[in-house]
């Protein structure tokens with residue numbers, strides 16, 4: 001039987017790479033989105049590609065609707081189907097509101113929220129025809145609680161939560177399951193720019209007392225992509241060491 005195919009955005013990032021590795025180990029073929037191919041990503045693709053796993057690279061900027069449409073078409077053309085879409089790519093432009101420009105706000109919304117909409121819209125067209133599919137949106141604990149200095153990011157992630165629930169309701173009759181993951185604080189390139197002082201402050205607010213690893217998020221992604229989660233849709237599940245309690 002042919003492998004299922006997962007399209008993962010932001011696959012060169014910390015969480016995206018962990019998801020690619022985990023879904024390969026679960027028997028998926030992969031379509032990995034990046035904007036540009038850097039040496040580290042080339043190595044990842046070489047490491048993941050073998051006779052058990054077809055790896056396709058799809059280049060594009062998720063903030064651009066035309067790129068999203070083309071990327072979906074490229075995957076359908078090469079692999080014939082998309083079983084799972086993981087809307088993982090995201091950016092931050094952290095600033096206090098008084099310093100946050102309109103562009104800081106719009107860029108984060110366009111990438112983190114619009115990007116997930118464009119891809120979900122184009123992918124769901126194919127999923128609807130097959131009456132099967134999974135969409136997994138990478139939200140954030142910040143989208144549930146807000147955070148000073150992240151009004152743009154929190155708004156985008158909260159928007160993703162509402163969008164997840166709406167897509168879930170709209171597509172349930174076609175057996176397309178749509179869920180969101182709300183990571184807390186995960187050690188990745190996105191968070192490594194924070195100072196040790198800030199990291200210690202965040203750690204003190206985590207009941208489990210430690211920062212999460214990308215694999216913690218990838219494990220839940222694999223569960224939501226797999227058969228055992230077939231009766232779960234419209235949910236936001238936190239992977240945050242208890243930050244959300």
Ligand SMILES: NC(=O)c1ccc[n+]([C@@H]2O[C@H](COP(=O)([O-])OP(=O)(O)OC[C@H]3O[C@@H](n4cnc5c(N)ncnc54)[C@H](O)[C@@H]3O)[C@@H](O)[C@H]2O)c1
Nearest residue numbers: 010012013014015061062088089090140183185186188190
């Ligand atoms: N690390 C955390 O603590 C944390 C917490 C909560 C949520 N998240 C979310 O998890 C996801 C992955 O984050 P990460 O920590 O791995 O960050 P990361 O910065 O390591 O990876 C994000 C990836 O997305 C890519 N990307 C950004 N804009 C893009 C665009 N327009 N088109 C295509 N690709 C684009 C980047 O190039 C990067 O490779 C993000 O959505 C992030 O908001 C992360």
